[in-house]
Amino acid sequence: MSEVSVTKDATPDALVALSGVNKHFGALHVLQDIDLTIARGEVVVVIGPSGSGKSTLCRTINRLETIDDGSITIDGKPLPQEGKELARLRADVGMVFQSFNLFAHKTVLENVMLGQLKVRKTDKKAAEDKARKLLDRVGVGTQADKYPAQLSGGQQQRVAIARALAMDPKVMLFDEPTSALDPEMINEVLEVMQQLARDGMTMVVVTHEMGFARSAANRVVFMADGRIVEEAEPDQFFNNPRSDRAKDFLSKILHH
Amino acid sequence: MNVLLDHLPEFREGFLGTLAITAASAVLALVLGILIAGFRVSPIPPLRAFGTAWVTLLRNTPLTLLFLIAFFVIPQIFFPGTSPFVLAMGALGCYTSSFVCEAVRSGINTVPIGQAEAARSLGMTFTQTLRMIVLPQATRTVIPPLSSIFIALTKNSAIAGAFSNTELFNVSKLLSDKGFAIGWIFLWIALAYLVITFTISGAFRLLERRLEVAR
Ligand SMILES: Nc1ncnc2c1ncn2[C@@H]1O[C@H](COP(=O)(O)OP(=O)(O)OP(=O)(O)O)[C@@H](O)[C@H]1O
Ligand SMILES: [Mg+2]
Numbered sequence: 001m002s003e004v005s006v007t008k009d010a011t012p013d014a015l016v017a018l019s020g021v022n023k024h025f026g027a028l029h030v031l032q033d034i035d036l037t038i039a040r041g042e043v044v045v046v047i048g049p050s051g052s053g054k055s056t057l058c059r060t061i062n063r064l065e066t067i068d069d070g071s072i073t074i075d076g077k078p079l080p081q082e083g084k085e086l087a088r089l090r091a092d093v094g095m096v097f098q099s100f101n102l103f104a105h106k107t108v109l110e111n112v113m114l115g116q117l118k119v120r121k122t123d124k125k126a127a128e129d130k131a132r133k134l135l136d137r138v139g140v141g142t143q144a145d146k147y148p149a150q151l152s153g154g155q156q157q158r159v160a161i162a163r164a165l166a167m168d169p170k171v172m173l174f175d176e177p178t179s180a181l182d183p184e185m186i187n188e189v190l191e192v193m194q195q196l197a198r199d200g201m202t203m204v205v206v207t208h209e210m211g212f213a214r215s216a217a218n219r220v221v222f223m224a225d226g227r228i229v230e231e232a233e234p235d236q237f238f239n240n241p242r243s244d245r246a247k248d249f250l251s252k253i254l255h256h
Numbered sequence: 257m258n259v260l261l262d263h264l265p266e267f268r269e270g271f272l273g274t275l276a277i278t279a280a281s282a283v284l285a286l287v288l289g290i291l292i293a294g295f296r297v298s299p300i301p302p303l304r305a306f307g308t309a310w311v312t313l314l315r316n317t318p319l320t321l322l323f324l325i326a327f328f329v330i331p332q333i334f335f336p337g338t339s340p341f342v343l344a345m346g347a348l349g350c351y352t353s354s355f356v357c358e359a360v361r362s363g364i365n366t367v368p369i370g371q372a373e374a375a376r377s378l379g380m381t382f383t384q385t386l387r388m389i390v391l392p393q394a395t396r397t398v399i400p401p402l403s404s405i406f407i408a409l410t411k412n413s414a415i416a417g418a419f420s421n422t423e424l425f426n427v428s429k430l431l432s433d434k435g436f437a438i439g440w441i442f443l444w445i446a447l448a449y450l451v452i453t454f455t456i457s458g459a460f461r462l463l464e465r466r467l468e469v470a471r
Contacts, residue, residue, distance in 0.1 A: 062377055082299050084381060091379025101370035105393050115378035118388065160374075167378060 015040045021070035032226040043203045045213040048223035054206040058175045062093040094164030094172040100156040102148035109144040134162040154185030171202040270427030284349030289356025314354035322347045344416035359401040363394030403460035407453045
């Protein structure tokens with residue numbers, strides 16, 4: 001597809017650009033020569049077998065994992081070394097984890113306010129207004145004064161999305177956001193993400209939810225053994241994968 | 257019995273002396289211990305190395321040796337004229353800080369790594385993450401070992417008595433040198449220590465329960 005060739009050269013509107021990225025965990029070569037460009041407003045779904053390096057890829061984008069070589073730029077700026085500048089850049093990259101990771105000792109409202117107060121230095125009133133608005137938007141406005149442990153998994157994950165959105169991120173990273181959820185809660189989270197995609201948020205989503213990929217993604221990136229094996233539009237990828245690895249993988253996840 | 261009544265001012269001064277040296281050293285140990293624990297988990301290698309060296313050195317040196325260094329080396333080379341109280345506080349505080357550091361560090365390790373990752377991905381700095389997210393959640397696990405550490409500190413403060421500080425142990429030695437019945441002296445001194453150590457463990461148990469209620 002034309003998608004693939006477009007992403008090869010650095011488009012002026014590239015928001016996240018990885019080029020020649022390599023990473024090892026000891027002897028394990030988890031990321032091998034990764035080139036990936038994500039345009040502003042684009043929704044990219046990353047899919048692939050367990051252990052293929054999807055989480056690691058996601059985490060290198062805000063430098064929760066360091067890379068051995070290659071370069072990663074966000075909005076044209078290369079990721080800096082650990083320090084104040086990296087912290088500032090991370091504030092522009094929202095991250096949603098599989099295990100929610102809400103601050104256990106803070107209320108839902110405080111969770112969504114903390115980054116605004118301590119990183120963006122927003123004043124308290126404005127931070128609270130915004131937090132409440134975001135909590136309403138993800139449908140947990142009535143839970144504002146509870147602690148995370150008092151919420152269901154689906155509610156916690158929606159709070160986590162609100163917490164990330166409170167920073168006004170340029171891009172949102174989701175690492176299997178629904179994998180830890182009971183089936184009946186998956187949709188409430190996917191709906192929030194779908195709405196986000198419609199609103200034009202740039203998103204990188206590691207997920208096996210094909211319904212979401214088909215309806216919200218502009219592009220599917222298929223990873224196996226630390227490499228990007230295939231990139232395509234969702235319909236093409238799911239109906240007509242080119243690589244054998246992808247065919248094999250899809251036949252496995254479609255057969256149960 | 258009479259020893260106590262006849263020498264009430266001495267006993268009182270000894271008691272207050274022990275209390276003062278213990279409290280001052282405890283504050284120093286707590287501040288240093290938390291700071292060094294921060295160093296030990298910091299992303300900056302030289303700070304980590306410093307933290308490791310600090311703990312290894314202080315925790316494995318006999319306290320008496322630290323007192324000797326504090327009283328005979330430090331004033332000679334660095335700070336002449338430092339008062340015995342400050343020197344004793346330095347020795348006790350630094351020694352105890354290595355234990356506080358390890359207790360705090362093991363508390364930090366009980367906080368799930370995802371908590372710190374979430375904070376960092378919001379753009380919080382390492383110090384903010386440690387101070388606002390990790391340490392508050394580590395507190396509950398750190399309280400019980402901290403209680404033991406401060407009780408040990410109270411008893412260790414007796415060494416300060418041998419280095420021209422007025423405290424309980426020093427008073428007991430003074431009186432027994434004067435020929436008073438050693439059994440009675442020891443009984444009263446032991447009771448005085450018990451008052452302090454019971455207060456510490458009580459206070460910490462209260463703190464532990466308070467933290468439990470607050471989630
Ligand atoms: N911190 C680490 N230290 C060592 N090895 C690691 C570390 N994190 C991940 N790995 C290894 O790197 C490989 C890729 O891991 P990664 O979590 O990126 O895979 P994944 O595609 O997200 O898999 P899953 O679908 O199971 O989440 C795996 O083999 C994993 O065991
Ligand atoms: Mg993963």
